[in-house]
Amino acid sequence: xxxxxxxxxxxxxxxxxxxxxxxxxxxxxxxxxxxxxxxxxxxxxxxxxxxxxxxxxxxxxxxxxxxxxxxxxxxxxxxxxxxxxxxxxxxxxxxxxxxxxxxxxxxxxxxxxxxxxxxxxxxxxxxxxxxxxxxxxxxxxxxxxxxxxxxxxxxxxxxxxxxxxxxxxxxxxxxxxxxxxxxxxxxxxxxxxxxxxxxxxxxxxxxxxxxxxxxxxxxxxxxxxxxxxxxxxxxxxxxxxxxxxxxxxxxxxxxxxxxxxxxxxxxxxxxxxxxxxxxxxxxxxxxxxxxxxxxxxxxxxxxxxxxxxxxxxxxxxxxxxxxxxxxxxxxxxxx
Amino acid sequence: xxxxxxxxxxxxxxxxxxxxxxxxxxxxxxxxxxxxxxxxxxxxxxxxxxxxxxxxxxxxxxxxxxxxxxxxxxxxxxxxxxxxxxxxxxxxxxxxxxxxxxxxxxxxxxxxxxxxxxxxxxxxxxxxxxxxxxxxxxxxxxxxxxxxxxxxxxxxxxxxxxxxxxxxxxxxxxxxxxxxxxxxxxxxxxxxxxxxxxxxxxxxxxxxxxxxxxxxxxxxxxxxxxxxxxxxxxxxxxxxxxxxxxxxxxxxxxxxxxxxxxxxxxxxxxxxxxxxxxxxxxxxxxxxxxxxxxxxxxxxxxxxxxxxxxxxxxxxxxxxxxxxxxxxxxxxxxxxxxxxxxxxxxxxxxxxxxxxxxxxxxxxxxxxxxxxxxxxxxxxxxxxxxxxxxxxxxxxxxxxxxxxxxxxxxxxxxxxxxxxxxxxxxxxxxxxxxxxxxxxxxxxxxxxxxxxxxxxxxxxxxxxxxxxxxxxxxxxxxxxxxxxxxxxxxxxxxxxxxxxxxxxxxxxxxxxxxxxxxxxxxxxxxxxxxxxxxxxxxxxxxxxxxxxxxxxxxxxxxxxxxxxxxxxxxxxxxxxx
Numbered sequence: 069x070x071x072x073x074x075x076x077x078x079x080x081x082x083x084x085x086x087x088x089x090x091x092x093x094x095x096x097x098x099x100x101x102x103x104x105x106x107x108x109x110x111x112x113x114x115x116x117x118x119x120x121x122x123x124x125x126x127x128x129x130x131x132x133x134x135x136x137x138x139x140x141x142x143x144x145x146x147x148x149x150x151x152x153x154x155x156x157x158x159x160x161x162x163x164x165x166x167x168x169x170x171x172x173x174x175x176x177x178x179x180x181x182x183x184x185x186x187x188x189x190x191x192x193x194x195x196x197x198x199x200x201x202x203x204x205x206x207x208x209x210x211x212x213x214x215x216x217x218x219x220x221x222x223x224x225x226x227x228x229x230x231x232x233x234x235x236x237x238x239x240x241x242x243x244x245x246x247x248x249x250x251x252x253x254x255x256x257x258x259x260x261x262x263x264x265x266x267x268x269x270x271x272x273x274x275x276x277x278x279x280x281x282x283x284x285x286x287x288x289x290x291x292x293x294x295x296x297x298x299x300x301x302x303x304x305x306x307x308x309x310x311x312x313x314x315x316x317x318x319x320x321x322x323x324x325x326x327x328x329x330x331x332x333x334x335x336x337x338x339x340x341x342x343x344x345x346x347x348x349x350x351x352x353x354x355x356x357x358x359x360x361x362x363x364x365x366x367x368x369x370x371x372x373x374x375x376x377x378x379x380x381x382x383x384x385x386x387x388x389x390x391x392x393x394x395x396x397x398x399x400x401x402x403x
Numbered sequence: 404x405x406x407x408x409x410x411x412x413x414x415x416x417x418x419x420x421x422x423x424x425x426x427x428x429x430x431x432x433x434x435x436x437x438x439x440x441x442x443x444x445x446x447x448x449x450x451x452x453x454x455x456x457x458x459x460x461x462x463x464x465x466x467x468x469x470x471x472x473x474x475x476x477x478x479x480x481x482x483x484x485x486x487x488x489x490x491x492x493x494x495x496x497x498x499x500x501x502x503x504x505x506x507x508x509x510x511x512x513x514x515x516x517x518x519x520x521x522x523x524x525x526x527x528x529x530x531x532x533x534x535x536x537x538x539x540x541x542x543x544x545x546x547x548x549x550x551x552x553x554x555x556x557x558x559x560x561x562x563x564x565x566x567x568x569x570x571x572x573x574x575x576x577x578x579x580x581x582x583x584x585x586x587x588x589x590x591x592x593x594x595x596x597x598x599x600x601x602x603x604x605x606x607x608x609x610x611x612x613x614x615x616x617x618x619x620x621x622x623x624x625x626x627x628x629x630x631x632x633x634x635x636x637x638x639x640x641x642x643x644x645x646x647x648x649x650x651x652x653x654x655x656x657x658x659x660x661x662x663x664x665x666x667x668x669x670x671x672x673x674x675x676x677x678x679x680x681x682x683x684x685x686x687x688x689x690x691x692x693x694x695x696x697x698x699x700x701x702x703x704x705x706x707x708x709x710x711x712x713x714x715x716x717x718x719x720x721x722x723x724x725x726x727x728x729x730x731x732x733x734x735x736x737x738x739x740x741x742x743x744x745x746x747x748x749x750x751x752x753x754x755x756x757x758x759x760x761x762x763x764x765x766x767x768x769x770x771x772x773x774x775x776x777x778x779x780x781x782x783x784x785x786x787x788x789x790x791x792x793x794x795x796x797x798x799x800x801x802x803x804x805x806x807x808x809x810x811x812x813x814x815x816x817x818x819x820x821x822x823x824x825x826x827x828x829x830x831x832x833x834x835x836x837x838x839x840x841x842x843x844x845x846x847x848x849x850x851x852x853x854x855x856x857x858x859x860x861x862x863x864x865x866x867x868x869x870x871x872x873x874x875x876x877x878x879x880x881x882x883x884x885x886x887x888x889x890x891x892x893x894x895x896x897x898x899x900x901x902x903x904x905x906x907x908x909x910x911x912x913x914x915x916x917x918x919x920x921x922x923x924x925x926x927x928x929x930x931x932x933x934x935x936x937x938x939x940x941x942x943x944x945x946x947x948x949x950x951x952x953x954x955x956x957x958x959x960x961x962x963x964x965x966x967x968x969x970x971x972x973x974x975x976x977x978x979x980x
Binding site (some may be wrong): 116120137138139140143144145147148149151152153155156164165168169200211217273 | 439453498876878879881883884885886887888889896897900901
């Protein structure tokens with residue numbers, strides 16, 4: 069188990085992280101999610117030992133590790149840039165940590181070949197220079213190099229951000245499978261909310277050097293505790309105070325008319341046959357065809373409201389059409 | 404993201420980490436470096452000021468008064484500045500032309516042209532001057548041909564300001580061939596295509612698009628050229644004659660005599676001050692003139708055709724004329740190095756008189772080969788020592804960032820000071836027992852020259868290795884540590900191999916720059932271990948015998964071979980990495 073207790077991290081006068089309290093369970097796939105500069109990487113680096121907290125404690129399995137040097141913490145890291153050693157070939161990169169541990173040649177060879185097989189690296193690729201590999205292959209080497217040490221904890225700092233979208237999707241799944249099969253406590257840093265939702269057992273959403281919410285992907289998505297989380301996770305519609313007043317007039321709900329409201333796209337429907345739904349008169353202003361679905365934008369008062377229509381063959385609107393949208397005021401979040 | 408201090412402070416501090424371990428190896432290393440910097444970079448120069456302005460226990464400007472009243476010294480000062488300013492014009496015109504014809508315009512045989520234009524890299528300094536003197540000097544091949552053809556022709560035509568400027572201009576284009584070529588190669592071709600698509604002519608593109616981008620490089624090169632002119636030594640000494648002597652030869656002359664050493668100190672201070680002023684001005688000019696390409700996908704430069712046929716012919720003629728000027732000394736020296744004394748003294752070549760005798764003599768006679776061996780040992784050792792010292796400093800700078808910034812500034816002191824000033828400062832400081840070097844005297848020891856070589860190589864090595872260090876991704880070190888490696892292992896297994904190509908390249912350039920050094924060597928060499936520079940110098944003099952002149956040719960050829968091999972090995976190694 070990993071515990072961050074009242075961690076504060078300063079760079080000179082600049083406070084990068086304040087009063088961080090977080091517990092990560094053993095074997096968990098835990099994601100630190102947030103926009104650039106929110107403190108998620110700083111948190112990760114403090115766990116690995118590259119950053120020393122100015123106050124507070126970091127505990128691994130009940131032991132305070134603040135003073136334990138990086139090389140003694142037993143945490144393997146996969147870097148955003150992969151940080152593969154350009155002067156070594158793939159085999160030597162993977163074997164590096166094992167050689168540091170002064171293992172025998174035979175054992176090193178067995179372990180390298182075994183991990184290479186598990187991450188799908190061929191014998192020929194093992195002899196190549198790292199610069200001769202594709203981005204996806206380099207990422208596999210970085211993961212193999214980290215996993216071969218059988219660490220207690222694996223940390224990954226935006227390891228998919230340098231890859232194209234298709235490869236990112238493919239490797240995301242492979243990463244999850246590898247984590248499951250190794251059962252290592254994994255901490256993953258990303259700013260990609262989709263990545264966080266699909267990979268994680270739990271997520272901590274960071275903003276401005278502190279945590280906004282910790283929870284499972286479903287909790288975070290459906291029960292966002294703050295406006296920031298609500299806006300940062302998934303696509304969401306914002307309805308201004310006027311719109312809220314209008315909705316209150318058509319329903320028995322008493323939404324706070326002094327605050328804007330937020331509603332997920334999938335909670336806004338063009339068919340109204342569910343209990344509690346109220347009709348909202350809108351006009352179609354834009355339609356984006358994505359193949360699998362169409363994303364419509366409607367004007368509702370001064371608001372632009374979006375929804376997704378999955379079956380575009382069954383129903384399609386044209387720009388300028390008047391459409392009644394249906395929503396349940398219960399799904400409107402206010403902060 | 405901007406975070407304010409308003410963020411909630413922790414309720415209680417569970418642990419604070421103010422206790423720091425004492426790092427004894429670090430303290431020892433830093434102490435040693437501080438001793439080295441103070442003893443050899445700071446103290447001698449402060450002492451030089453003290454010795455110049457503090458005479459018999461009181462402040463004195465006597466040295467400067469003597470200097471001002473010396474017509475010879477004043478003339479040398481004027482000549483140095485005249486040469487430096489003239490070189491700015493001539494060297495830049497020649498250098499830019501050379502780079503354009505080899506790397507920007509489509510000129511036939513560009514590879515051969517480049518080879519010739521880069522030849523000064525293989526035999527810089529005294530050897531280069533000696534080679535040009537062999538062709539154009541009063542006893543030179545060309546001069547003798549001209550005197551033969553026109554009996555009234557003045558054999559000393561190449562002596563004086565014109566000859567010095569000619570040689571220093573051709574020697575000074577090496578900076579253009581290295582730095583300006585790189586800058587041209589780094590141009591984004593799409594900017595040229597964009598200008599073309601907007602209807603710009605090739606001449607307009609060159610003036611408005613290409614040259615402005617090269618301005619920062621040209622400014623930096625101009626400063627180097629100016630400083631080279633200001634501290635020129637071998638060219639004025641060999642071809643300057645009575646009428647055109649500059650500061651540095653005079654400093655060397657004054658420094659040799661104990662009665663005029665104060666004059667040498669005063670002159671070298673003037674030279675040092677001028678250098679500092681020039682560098683300060685250039686720093687001011689350089690600020691804000693760096694252009695960064697904003698191109699997402701940079702395209703490699705394609706050579707430009709010269710559309711105007713007349714311009715094309717003129718440029719080809721000029722390019723090959725320069726080829727001849729650069730290549731002739733190399734070719735003649737190579738050919739005559741295989742010739743006998745008769746051919747060399749008469750300037751006539753004959754197949755029947757070509758042999759390996761001169762080279763055999765060099766290797767058979769210990770005395771003949773000895774200067775080479777001494778120079779190789781001195782420059783090799785200096786290259787090794789300076790890399791070792793600078794590696795430690797750059798590691799400290801890289802690791803502890805601003806904590807060692809003062810150390811970096813102090814290490815750059817030799818950058819601002821001419822070599823002769825450094826030599827004079829060492830001479831006047833360590834000509835008596837000094838507590839900083841264990842009450843030893845350095846004057847008259849073999850180590851003084853080695854120390855001076857190391858000192859002058861520090862700034863270049865520091866700049867290059869610092870740049871190399873900062874290109875190493877921090878994540879590589881972190882990755883190594885996260886896999887359990889110690890700092891020591893991380894440095895030797897990850898960092899050092901990554902910057903190894905830069906270390907090799909810098910060492911090679913350092914070795915080459917010192918192997919035939921002249922300025923420092925002439926002032927500080929030990930009579931029992933005479934290196935190559937002074938030997939070449941004495942072989943180029945009017946009074947030099949035919950045997951000495953023959954050996955000069957052999958020395959120059961072997962110097963070219965050694966320098967070329969070192970550069971090739973360094974380059975090959977870098978490319979392989």
